[in-house]
Amino acid sequence: MTMSGIAFPSLHHRKRKRSGWRGLLYIAPAMALVTVFFVLPVLFTVWMSLHKWPLLGKPAWIGFGNYVRMVSDARFMAALGFTAHYTIIVTIAIFALAFPLAMFVEKPRPLVSAYRTIIFLPVVVGLASASLLWVWLANVDSGLFAPLMQRLGLTNGRINLLADFDTAFLTIIVMVVWKIAGFTMIILLTGLQAIPAELTEAARIDGARRWQRFRYLTLPLMRRTMALALILSVTGSILAFDQFYIMTSGGPQNRMISVVYYIFNQSFVSFNLGYGAALSIALLAILVTISIFQLWLLNVGDERP
């Protein structure tokens, strides 16, 4: 007691200094995790991308050779094009379904938690398992869709859904929407529930119609939530791999090679780890750019609600 009494005058200063260190100490585990599992691997990937790095044998320094090759690589460009095509379509499809669903399950109505659960269920299935399940569903002989459509007289004979680009692409889009929409719905639901009921009520009293309330009240207040859902969906779609690998092995005549699939092929089929690393860095740059652009577009971070 007496000791602390004596030390009192300098305690305030010491406390501030100590709390700085203490703060560092608190975030140290997180920092260590990020450093070991993100920063170091990325740096190593950059290092690899500057080499001709075969899976077997000795790496050789080639500077920016891999990046130069990338620019004129028609197959990489095709993969980028396909990934963009896929991302746009699947994101629109997910939102087109998830938004109405979120509004549907937000209102208190009988059995609402049952609806929520049912819609959310596919989310807890792994993407690889879901893909395998749908490979079977889409199988022309032993599956569900083709024989069912034949039975119902919709098609003349059995159609092999996975053999043609358009139908295979449609099958994959439907599968992904089935699998992901529930997740997006939950995110949007939290946003909807965060809108104070008084605001909606006030708007209603002021005579705003249903569409006006949605356009001028709900949408602006949902901006942050939408940004989160959009970024998650776009990032997930750009990194798509499992469904194409499992369901179509790259699709009829290689028309479903996504960027990640191409990186996988370069790294582990052709054994060009260096080139695969360079492609990964390029993809990282693209993802960061797109995410920043989305945040800017949705004006997130400018103001605090």
Place this chain on the structure above:
Amino acid sequence: MLKRLLATTLAYGLGLSVASAETISMWVRTGIGDSFKEVVKAYNAAGEDKVELTEVPFSELVQKYATAIAGGQAPDALSLDLIYTPAFAAAGQLEDLSEWAKSLPYFSSLSPSHVKLGTYEDKIYGLPLSVETSIFAWNKELYRKAGLDPEKAPKTWGEITANAEKIRALGGDTYGFYFSGGGCGGCMIFTFTPLVWGAGADILSPDSKKATLDTPEMRKAVDIYRNLVAKDTVPAGSASDNGVNFLTFTNGKIGQQSIGAFAIGTLVTQHPEIDFGVTLIPGVDGKPSSFAGGDNFVVTKGTPKLEAVKKFLEFTYSMEGQKIMAKYGSLPTRGDIAGEVLEGLDPRLKVGIEAIAVAKTPYTLQFNDLINSSNGPWATFINAAIYGDDVDGAFSNAQSEMQSIIDAGQ
């Protein structure tokens, strides 16, 4: 009491001997039948050493093995598709077996194409483990039902097509022909290229530096398959089968299919209800050919269990080992005792042996990139040329992409 004491002592003794025995880890690819698994079973039951077998999907074996080597987790030995032996030997990842191999009394009678592919710069890195050739099989039961002579092997593709149509006419889900046409490069190099090889053409030049895909013979072969598809003799699932259903013939509803000699073993041992005949695969002009494939036994460089691995391989080459292999469909790897090994076994296996005389095996360091990869030019070509609308485009795309891969690899 005495009994129990005895049992404990015995168990103790056994435990000791097991502890001193080695366990070899070994990988094998899926789809090569049961012959090797059965040998391992027999070896584990009899010997002191144990072989621990891991099955790896055939389409991923190469990258998994390469990754395992890079990560220091490679198995002691591996049953490696023989066409990959040069690539791995060239990368310096395999143990040099030259001295020991040459000391084997039967070395000179080991399957020559395997030893050739297992040899790199005059050193032997791979020895034959299993030999397989591609052959043509027909379902006698369906032939009978369709009013065809079940004992008459078809000699030309004209006959095969006519038969396929008659079998398809039985209706339902009975089909006349099958192939894995959905980007399974490995399946199609095995069963489809014999059509052009028989006629003297090839998809690569002899030094494998030029792609020679676009030949009149290949055009003819593609037309034959296109025609089979157009006449609805092939199940729709074929267009997207990436090799998973390669053995569809075993379901008993396919009239004819080109399969491998391993499948004879599978059919005989696991599907005795299917009555089938086998013959050589006719070329486009009737002259037969075949793909001589199979696996080489390779040892990962620097394994501490080299002696145990050698002992196991010697068992495989023994009369007992060879007999087990043959019973499950792998043709004998030792020419000197082949006759004796096949004695009393299914006579259809002899067709597999006959095929060796007319068979080819491509030698290229880029087999994975060119042929086997499901996104490579060959696999893409097969699907585009047989199922697509633009045959000319399929030819020119594949031809130029193959050439560019070859050029990039030099």
